[in-house]
Amino acid sequence: MITHYWPAPAKLNLFLSIIGRRQDGYHLLQTLIQFINYGDTLIITPTHNGQIRLFTNLHGINQEQNLIIRAAKLLQRHCWTEHNTNKPGADIWLQKILPIGGGLGGASSNAATVLIVLNMEWNCALNFTALAQLGLTIGTDIPIFIYGNAAFAEGIGDKLTPAEPDEKWYLVVVPPISISTSMIFTHPLLRRNSSPRLFNKLYNIPFYNDCEPIVRKIFPIVEQHLSWLLEYGPARLTGTGACIFAEFDTEVAARYVLSKAPTWIKGFVAQGVNVSPLHRTLLIRGYLS
Incomplete structure (x- = not known):
């Protein structure tokens, strides 16, 4: 069996509007999502023993709840019956x-x-549509990573229209906290009544994130970091946070601002890309044509 290193890139919500809420609690969104050339790396070795093993422990996350394990077992159940003694397995490491x-x-x-x-x-032999439908059952953000193209996302994030925003350079600032998506989406003061707009109209107004006011109010450390970054230009939250970002025309400009950061601010510079680094890797290795 061949072991490969596979990218798992990050994304940014360039804007995020919440236009409603379904009876099942899921929120209806309009958001523009772009990948960045920065992310985790997975090392995946297929096996013949039927076991799914993750050799990397993440603090505070039970292995069985880790989406890596859940995704692998979901695919395994979908493709093989429970009692099939010949089903494959995988050994996985996460950087x-x-x-x-x-x-x-x-x-x-x-x-x-x-x-x-x-x-x-x-x-x-599942196509991307089938994989995206499968992934959606365990995470609403999974389909866009399956398809691998920047997109205008609607619905609960599952209705995707390919988009080509400018591939800017971003300074991403990382406050030293973890924010639960469910906590933000269940907050009673979260704005849920933004007016739905056509994509071309949303694209031509100042970008905004409806989750940002609540996150800034609940987490003073995010407010602190955002206030610093706003001194150098427009900046906003991605997703439900905690990370914030500002865009620049060049890598040099982004790195210059990062060099000005006080010691209590940590961050990184990455370029926005409209094709996922994973899909570029698949293309280079001959898996996609």
Whole structure:
């Protein structure tokens, strides 16, 4: 069996509007999502023993609740019956650099990479649409990572229209906290009544995140970091946080601002990309044409 290193890139919500809430509690969104050339790395070795093993422990996350394990087992159940003695397995290692609870989509990206890679390695022969539908059952952000194109997302994040925002450079600032998505989405003061707009109109107004006021109010450390970054230009929250970002025309400009950061601020510079680094890797290795 061949072992490969596979990227699991981060994403940014360039804007995020909440236009309603379904009876099942899921929120209806309009958001523009772009990947960045920065993220986790997965090392995946297919096996013949039927076991799904993750050799990397993440603090505070039970292995069975980890989306990596859940995604692999979901695909395994979908493609093989429970009592099939010949079903394949996988040994997986995670090189984690994305912050947990940062709004960068790390867990969903990890799950999408696992679904795509094991679908190939196990010869499941599912197309991206089938994989996205499967992934949606365990995470609403997973489909966009499966399809691998920047997109205008609607519904609960599952209705995707391909988009090509400018591939800017971003300074992403990482406050030292983890924010639960469910906590923000269940907050009684969260704005849920933004007016739905056509994508071309949303794209031409100042970008905004409806989750940002609540996050800034609940977490003073996010407010602190955002206030610093706003001194250098427009900045906003990604997803439900905690990470915030500002965009620049050049890498030099982004790195210059990062060099001005006080010691209590940590962050990184990455370029926005409209094709996922995972899909670029698949293309280079001949898995996509």
